[in-house]
Amino acid sequence: MADEDLPISPTRPRPPSGRGDLILTVEDLHVSFPAEQGVVKAVDGVSFEVCENEVLGVVGESGSGKTVTALAMLGLLPRTAKLSGSVRFRDQELLNLEEKELRLVRGAEIAMVFQDALAALNPVYKVGSQIGEAIKVHHPEIHRHELRERVVGLLDLVGIPNPADRADQYPHEYSGGMRQRAMIAMAICNDPDVLIADEPTTALDVTIQAQVLEVMERIQDRTSSAIILITHDLGVVAGLADRVLVMYAGRPAELGDVETIFYRSEHPYTLGLLASLPRLDQDEPDVRLHRIKGQPPSLVFVPPGCPFHPRCDFARLPEPCATQIPELRSLDDPSHVAACHFSEEVREKKPEDLRPVVGS
Amino acid sequence: MKARSREDLSSGRAAAAVGSAALAELAHDHAPIEAGAVAGVEPEARSQWQLFWRRFLRHRLAVVAGGTLILLYLAALFAHQIAPYTLNPNLGDPKVLLQARHGPSLHHWFGTDELGRDQFTRVLFAGRISLVVGLSVALVSTTFGTIVGGLAGYVGGLADNFLMRVTDLVLVVPALAILSIAGKASHGSVVTIVLILSVLFWMPIARVVRGVFLSLKEKEFVEAARASGASGFRIMLRHMLPNSIGPITVNATLVVGLAIIAESTLSFLGFGIQPPTVTWGNMLAQSEGSVGTPTAYLIYFPGLAILITVLAVNYLGDGLRDAFDPQSTR
Numbered sequence: 001m002a003d004e005d006l007p008i009s010p011t012r013p014r015p016p017s018g019r020g021d022l023i024l025t026v027e028d029l030h031v032s033f034p035a036e037q038g039v040v041k042a043v044d045g046v047s048f049e050v051c052e053n054e055v056l057g058v059v060g061e062s063g064s065g066k067t068v069t070a071l072a073m074l075g076l077l078p079r080t081a082k083l084s085g086s087v088r089f090r091d092q093e094l095l096n097l098e099e100k101e102l103r104l105v106r107g108a109e110i111a112m113v114f115q116d117a118l119a120a121l122n123p124v125y126k127v128g129s130q131i132g133e134a135i136k137v138h139h140p141e142i143h144r145h146e147l148r149e150r151v152v153g154l155l156d157l158v159g160i161p162n163p164a165d166r167a168d169q170y171p172h173e174y175s176g177g178m179r180q181r182a183m184i185a186m187a188i189c190n191d192p193d194v195l196i197a198d199e200p201t202t203a204l205d206v207t208i209q210a211q212v213l214e215v216m217e218r219i220q221d222r223t224s225s226a227i228i229l230i231t232h233d234l235g236v237v238a239g240l241a242d243r244v245l246v247m248y249a250g251r252p253a254e255l256g257d258v259e260t261i262f263y264r265s266e267h268p269y270t271l272g273l274l275a276s277l278p279r280l281d282q283d284e285p286d287v288r289l290h291r292i293k294g295q296p297p298s299l300v301f302v303p304p305g306c307p308f309h310p311r312c313d314f315a316r317l318p319e320p321c322a323t324q325i326p327e328l329r330s331l332d333d334p335s336h337v338a339a340c341h342f343s344e345e346v347r348e349k350k351p352e353d354l355r356p357v358v359g360s
Numbered sequence: 361m362k363a364r365s366r367e368d369l370s371s372g373r374a375a376a377a378v379g380s381a382a383l384a385e386l387a388h389d390h391a392p393i394e395a396g397a398v399a400g401v402e403p404e405a406r407s408q409w410q411l412f413w414r415r416f417l418r419h420r421l422a423v424v425a426g427g428t429l430i431l432l433y434l435a436a437l438f439a440h441q442i443a444p445y446t447l448n449p450n451l452g453d454p455k456v457l458l459q460a461r462h463g464p465s466l467h468h469w470f471g472t473d474e475l476g477r478d479q480f481t482r483v484l485f486a487g488r489i490s491l492v493v494g495l496s497v498a499l500v501s502t503t504f505g506t507i508v509g510g511l512a513g514y515v516g517g518l519a520d521n522f523l524m525r526v527t528d529l530v531l532v533v534p535a536l537a538i539l540s541i542a543g544k545a546s547h548g549s550v551v552t553i554v555l556i557l558s559v560l561f562w563m564p565i566a567r568v569v570r571g572v573f574l575s576l577k578e579k580e581f582v583e584a585a586r587a588s589g590a591s592g593f594r595i596m597l598r599h600m601l602p603n604s605i606g607p608i609t610v611n612a613t614l615v616v617g618l619a620i621i622a623e624s625t626l627s628f629l630g631f632g633i634q635p636p637t638v639t640w641g642n643m644l645a646q647s648e649g650s651v652g653t654p655t656a657y658l659i660y661f662p663g664l665a666i667l668i669t670v671l672a673v674n675y676l677g678d679g680l681r682d683a684f685d686p687q688s689t690r
Contacts, residue, residue: 103589114583114584121581
């Protein structure tokens with residue numbers, strides 16, 4: 001077999017700019033589900049681009065449409081879902097692709113790492129045969145010995161000790177962190193161009209989280225694939241992502257480079273999230289963490305105007321926040337957009353400004 | 361008392377082993393990635409099958425039942441070697457006729473019938489047919505039921521509705537009436553009886569498999585398989601079927617028992633497999649007149665054979681069910 005069939009292609013140099021070719025474009029994606037109380041607008045007009053070598057972090061509370069966006073890209077949503085918009089992988093439109101053609105994309109071009117690795121691994125197969133199975137889906141002609149070699153190589157790559165022995169064990173014999181690493185090995189086994197990681201560290205404790213993130217970083221260095229990292233952990237985003245998409249109630253709230261998002265947020269929701277994070281480097285015992293008041297809205301009854309206005313500290317009511325839906329707009333940096341009527345005002349604030357001082 | 365304490369001891373040992381396995385795993389997880397030499401240190405992890413066997417062996421009755429069944433099948437297989445007399449002696453031979461209607465004795469363990477044929481020999485050979493019928497019906501109906509139920513459960517929607525309504529339809533058909541009509545029309549050959557019985561026994565399996573597939577379909581590993589580009593057929597065959605092997609096996613064993621009973625019923629009523637082929641069912645049919653007469657023993661032994669076989673099959677199914685259930689603590 002030729003070199004190109006190796007699970008992981010040899011290190012490709014990263015382009016100096018940090019952004020490679022455009023691989024995946026999502027444009028104005030809408031996903032809705034019929035429900036008893038009405039139509040659930042799970043994703044409502046999301047657009048973003050992912051380039052080679054890039055890690056896009058998608059952040060938001062539970063139910064903000066992160067996972068649905070990911071599943072929509074692979075056509076994995078239930079049949080009841082109504083989709084519109086566009087998902088383009090290189091030059092191929094994925095949204096109206098036949099199931100048969102989609103199968104060629106899944107796993108080979110775009111692969112997914114699931115949150116709960118124990119649930120996502122088939123309990124009756126040894127981990128090694130499961131990864132082999134994922135390879136065989138796209139390379140049915142592969143020889144048994146070569147397959148085995150490749151599987152062991154993959155397990156080794158994701159940092160599983162004694163990969164040859166571990167390949168013959170069942171998922172329940174793995175620890176949580178190893179399972180997640182096996183999941184990652186399975187996702188990268190066909191050298192996909194885009195890796196969607198749906199909360200890959202949420203079910204893990206902090207030390208194991210760090211190990212898994214380290215593995216993902218290493219994988220990216222080796223494969224130069226793009227990673228879409230879905231998480232609600234801003235710390236994970238800060239450590240790994242190049243660009244960040246913040247979602248709220250199925251809509252994009254803010255999109256920009258990770259530095260920009262963290263230091264010059266233009267959306268009150270992003271600012272609120274950042275203000276709710278404990279900081280170890282700023283020891284201010286009198287300052288409490290910020291809390292975003294209220295609850296995320298039901299996706300059936302999204303508040304009129306800006307969906308965030310009932311919880312927003314900057315909102316002017318009723319005009320314009322409760323009546324007009326804010327468009328994504330950029331102030332000076334065209335790669336940084338936020339959906340807020342008062343981005344200029346929000347930009348002047350630091351997360352610390354939102355924190356209540358004890359006793360005040 | 362003694363048995364229980366021994367069991368407690370062994371389960372305690374098992375707990376200790378599990379504990380040390382977890383510890384080793386922990387140590388493993390933190391070991392440097394390059395560590396390749398520590399493989400031998402780790403205690404042998406138990407595979408799924410070892411666990412299955414341990415649970416099965418703890419179910420005493422099921423082990424005994426399994427052993428009994430193996431013995432019965434071996435006896436049927438080697439009937440020619442075991443049988444003390446020939447199955448079809450020359451009935452005109454006065455020596456044979458002189459042996460007629462002898463009760464159970466050392467020469468004829470199960471006695472002889474009104475034609476002087478050895479009952480033990482006949483029960484042995486009849487077992488061949490009855491046991492083969494049971495096993496074949498289980499195989500055929502399980503295969504068919506699994507296909508129907510699997511498709512209904514995986515595809516869902518209209519296909520599910522259609523397949524399940526067909527299943528319901530077959531379920532409401534009065535089995536015995538159909539069996540007797542079809543049996544009569546087919547002149548009672550073994551193959552046709554197997555097919556007819558299979559047609560009547562696939563529905564419960566289809567329902568069970570549909571249920572299992574419906575729940576498996578929602579499992580994340582199925583979604584993960586889809587996300588890696590596996591086709592629907594591949595997901596069903598490679599991911600869902602192996603996960604439903606437990607309920608399928610249990611139901612298949614139970615069908616073995618049901619089929620043996622159904623075949624006996626049918627043969628007893630005269631619609632099943634016809635003489636000169638002997639089955640336990642038509643042996644019963646032939647000796648029904650002996651009830652209340654000195655030759656009543658003719659009815660005991662084929663009846664006993666059916667009873668033992670069906671009981672054993674049921675206990676085996678019971679044991680398998682417990683062994684397949686990972687939550688089982690027995």
